[in-house]
Amino acid sequence: MAVIDKKKTGTVAGQYVSLLLDYLRSRGHSPEALFGAARIAGIESADAPVRLTTEEYFGILDQAVAVTSDPDLGFHAGMLVAPRHLGVVGYVVMCSTKLGEALTQYDRYVRLVHGIGRPLVVRHDDRVEMPLDWSGTSAPPPAFAQLIMTTRARMGRLLTGRETVPLDVDFQFATPRDSDAYHRFFGGKINFAATQTRLMFPADYLELPVIMASAEMARVIGARAEAQMIRLADEPEFMRELKTMLTQGLAIGHIGAVDIAQRMGISSRTLHRRLSGYAYVFRDVLDDVRRERAESYLAQSQHSLAEVAFLLGYTEQSAFQHAFKRWTGMTPQRYRVGSAPK
Known part of the structure; x- marks a missing residue:
């Protein structure tokens, strides 16, 4: 078994x-x-x-x-x-x-x-x-x-x-x-x-091209997937508090599960158990917070890529660039160009 x-x-x-x-x-x-x-x-x-x-x-x-x-x-x-x-x-x-x-x-x-x-x-x-x-x-x-x-x-x-x-x-x-x-x-x-x-x-x-690619359907089906993600997580108070603590932790360099659990007044074991109930693991939530903050920072042209990496808690700019491409399928530079005001 x-x-x-x-x-x-x-x-x-x-x-x-x-x-x-x-x-x-x-x-x-x-x-x-x-x-x-x-x-x-x-x-x-x-x-x-x-x-x-x-x-x-x-x-x-x-x-x-x-x-x-x-x-x-x-x-x-x-x-x-x-x-x-x-x-x-x-x-x-x-x-x-x-x-x-x-x-x-x-x-x-x-x-x-x-x-x-x-x-x-x-x-x-x-x-x-x-x-x-x-x-x-x-x-x-x-x-x-x-x-x-x-x-x-x-x-x-x-x-x-x-x-x-x-x-x-x-x-x-x-x-x-x-x-x-x-x-x-x-x-x-x-x-x-x-x-x-x-x-x-x-x-x-x-x-390799996907044989049934469709930008129009991608938007429709993507919206449905996003709605299901919201329903699955349902953003309870616990998740909102966790994301707040992670956002604050990024600024001070304390984003480990033990650090975050301590700030929330619970044990790390309880943190992981609560997360599993929403089909999440800690790394996923941290990735979500980092991605959200990264997209926000990149829209602000005054932040260099090295600064964005630092603000997200990365010690190396290359680590941030690799993570961002994994999240979005594009480099931070490409995303910044695409999000710039026309």
Whole structure:
């Protein structure tokens, strides 16, 4: 059974859970018989789909592996992924112009899909790595690692229409019996029993055009995603207070979870627990505050980039520039030019 790290507590959207349910049905199993008709109806409701806790989600994943006797369940289920399994986020990324923009948009709205970690994109010159964001003390469950890597690859191909683009993958679990299937699907170098689970590809893949790109639909669907983000977080008093404390902390250089929790009069453990209830982790909220302040500062031309980096609590301007591009898909310089009064 999967052991859930406390940092992974959060919620998972019903649409994402339905990917596992679709796979169970493809193998001749009834999710209704396994988990109860009422529960499945709630998960798959188009009007008001439920959100499961991470623990509940991993429970379904464990049971799916057990009932199918499929050690490669995540790999096989991931091949079935479609935009609908990501809810509104699936349609946001479909409207993006390029693959790099789609990844940026997915990072922005990933909490609408699940709260199990962000889709990190790390660029090394001409190579890009997408490690599995997993902070547990042990390796992620094989089925989950398979699912994440396979769905990333499949969605990238659906977005770009490039079915034969080779991708390199490292998995932490041992070599499976049918390792050739992994090689055929990903098309690149596959390493098992690796030290980290990650997907890798040439950086120029980020420039691949998305075949269904639409600026008009991007605005419409993006607005819907933003509304869902607001409903998900609901900005309770706790979140407003936290963001205020973080904004103040940026000015004095004290933005660690322990420092902020102390200023709020709670323990850091309580801080993380309260955040998980809103499908957030501390880093995400800090990123949101920094992004909001960065956009405000960049609109004020009197602040140099080095000054903005300092005001946001970065010790290096390059670290700020890297973070801003991850948030927005553009450099601070480009954003400043675009936001300048016409």
